Amino acid sequence: MNLSEQQVEALSPNSAAFVAGKKLSNKESWESFAKSDRSLWGAIKGSGKSPYLTQIDAVNIAYKCTCPSRQFPCKHAIALLLLHIQNGSMFAVAEEPEWVKEWVDKRASKVEQKPAEPKERTEEEEEQLSKSREKTQASRLSGVQAGVAELELWLCDLVRMGMLDLPNKPQSEFQKVAARMVDAKAPGLAGWVKAFSTLNYGQPDQWQPEALAISAKLFLLLRGLKNYDNLTPLWQQTLRNLSGWSQSTKELLANEEAEAVKDEWLAVGQEVLVTDDEITVQRNWLVGIRTQRTALILNFGTRFSALENNVLPGSVLEAELAFFPAILPERAVLKRQRRVTNQLPGKPVAFESWLAVQTHKVAALQKYPWANDLVVVLQQARMINNDGVWLVADALRHVFPVVKDLDLKKPVRWLSITGNEALDMALVIRDNHVIPLGVIKENTYYLL
């Protein structure tokens, strides 16, 4: 296990947990610690009589601790990881104690296990189940169609009366329309409505084209949903996803026909956002070194369920990913994972210029007009500060602006790591801006 402190920070549930873990990441705090080729474990004095027993599955990143914390990983697991980073050589290689062996074995067998065979049903039962599903789907679709009709009317009213009035509209109007979409079981459409309420109305040059762009994309989606019955099953699935139907990871993993891709996946970056509903959404972008595929692994956390940190940004996962079916399949889940490393087995294929990236983007849009957050690796990229605006330039000096709310630490890290050397850079293209994620230097991936 070869992680960096930055990666451990990324997998910590919050900064307080990371700091607490860091404080315990000294050998004096631990009564004992050791490792095997697949795990780390240790005993640490807590407030109780017996020490807490902390263990880490180093292959399929997972943590377990006997402490009562509901944070995941807890500060003890974070501390053990940090202790290993700082003093790896002090960890004796030992035989796993029973409490570690049992847990890691169980996890390993679970990972290797095929999903449970679906329960055998009679033809009659199958038919009944299928009818029931169709009925549920039809009922929901009819709700969504009602929402679509209502939203199209609202959008038409908006352009008829003129968008100049948008900045004067009360938030409650957007909230009301969004709530109607949720009632119509189309929360995805509610998101588009909310997008109008978050525009920067202080900047006319900014909000006016953005408002029309949102309207244009939303209109196309509404038209697609209206035309639902005439579309292929894959398009229907894609439109259901866009209108907010949840996708079942369990069903995906059980589906033998679902697309699965084995590769060494470089986790090029991560973004964590908390929604208005206090749901933590973690986006992990991955690039397949061999297959050149890109993937998005989403993790969610709420007040009642901790975020599952199964992807370490900057690491390479030797794993099989299962992709949710879609016109442009991007969202995936970890199906099988063999190991995690920080060693790059090779360089991911990179686009030679922004023009090549644009061609790639157009191809994606042609296939799927709502394609966004495209992950690319750009050759010989540089960051440039042009009168306070940060740009990413390619070797031909074409430039793309970075997102407006970019954390200043990213360009400073780029500048200090590269010393202005043009290097392959992983980026996400979001709307008309880019988010720099990391650079590859001397066969090492540096997160920005």
Add this chain to the structure above:
Amino acid sequence: MSWKNLIDIALLGTDKKTLDVRVLPEGIAEFLELRHAQSPELKLLEAAALTYFYETSGKLPPKFEGEWNDAIIEETKAVAPEEYLALFGRIQLTDYQIREKLLNLWLDVLIKKDQIINSDRVTQLLTEGSGLAIQTKDKILSVIGNKGQWALSLTPEYNYKKQTLDLSLWHEGTSQERKNLFTGLRRTDPGKAMELLQSTWATESIVNKRSFLDVVLETSSAADIPFAEALMAGEFAHTAKEKKTEKECRKLLASLLLKYPVSALYQTTTAQLTPYFAMEKKGLTGWVSGKQKVTLTLPEQDDAFWNAKHMDETFGLDVKGIDSAWFQYPSLFWMSHFLEFIPRDFWITFFNNNTADWVQYFLERETFRVTISGRKESIYKQALLGNLQTHRDTTLARPLLWDMPVTEMLDYFKYMHPDDFEALIEKYGYYGDADVLASGPYGPELSWTLLFSQKVVEKAYHQATQSFPNAMLGKVIAQFADKKVHGDLLRYHEKIKGSNAYDLWNRVIFEPAHHALEIRIRIDDYKLNAS
């Protein structure tokens, strides 16, 4: 242009402006022409959808037209070993009261060894230092290497620019801004400060002049004597119709001159004061030891020196507003001014060069004591404390502070010699008082002696086992204790394990002290041993 046209229509509304599809790209226009039955708003939305993708697909990233810089920055200094650099992570975890001190120690070693940090840590270090003192920021600038410096030059948001004083404020700033600029310059470039002051002196208001003279007195050196003497002889020489502020300026200038034995005012004043000290051999032992008894007799009535006219005209001192409860006659009051500014060396000549005798005489002589609210007080205590502050006189600190209540001493401990400070703590047994311990005369490089540190740690242990230890004690130990006391700390930590007091000890004393001391040990180890 077509996307712009669509935005214009969408903003105004299709009720006010209709779409002419002919302004759209040919393919889109043809497609829309065929869809006659649509309402104007649907037509606009459809046109917008098609045009949006048309525009997005055809929009190529622009070429950078600015100045292209592809020079690669190389490092010229060696990167310090990872083991040492990793200490920074531990420093970040320490309490904010200790953090900056530890960070400075860590940076000092890097600077001394002419080493830099690895580029991976640059952002962390810059972020950590962004709210710290300018001196700390300057040290950070020395260890981030060429790449870090370059990064910083392109990110002014980090506010690491060397703090340069804006000289234009002298001519354009408000009174407060000008005073701040002058104060800043007096500390960094006193010559430039005086040059600025003299360039506009003639046009300054009297209020401004007093304000600047206040700064001059506070930051004075012997180099200011010619300036002060010239003003005393000219502009602020007494006149019959002078303003109150002009008199105050004279007082500031006279105070400055009294601080320096080379000034003419010092020499004449001390010569005039000397006759008031009567010296006589002190009994038989006095004859044997050579010790003399001194008596200062200040006249109750005016004489050639102690009179309102002379005090006003020469020193800017007033006779009005004297608190008669403290000073029974004016000469007692005026004396306090001389005691505050004339340095110790003059006074002790009357006390066989014994500072303690001088202090004792002025603090305890019955003539110089009054009863205020039922308590006997020395009328010259404040003047002597003022002298301590004016001259930062460590020799004066010990006898003056030795018997004073601790609440009155806190602000003055910093002027004591460290040995005197430790002796004072020993005398009163203040080993467990974090406020007192933290007020001592210790800069970044100084720490308590080992013996003293051991006593503080022992006291902390006893406090933890017997009552509640001072909440700041662990942090004070972390900051000031001799690092060799770490062994004692670990020993007590083992001893207290299993007892009810463990958690309290661990949280309040051990954790903060242990981490910081260990960091200090490692910094020193690297400083001394590694190449």
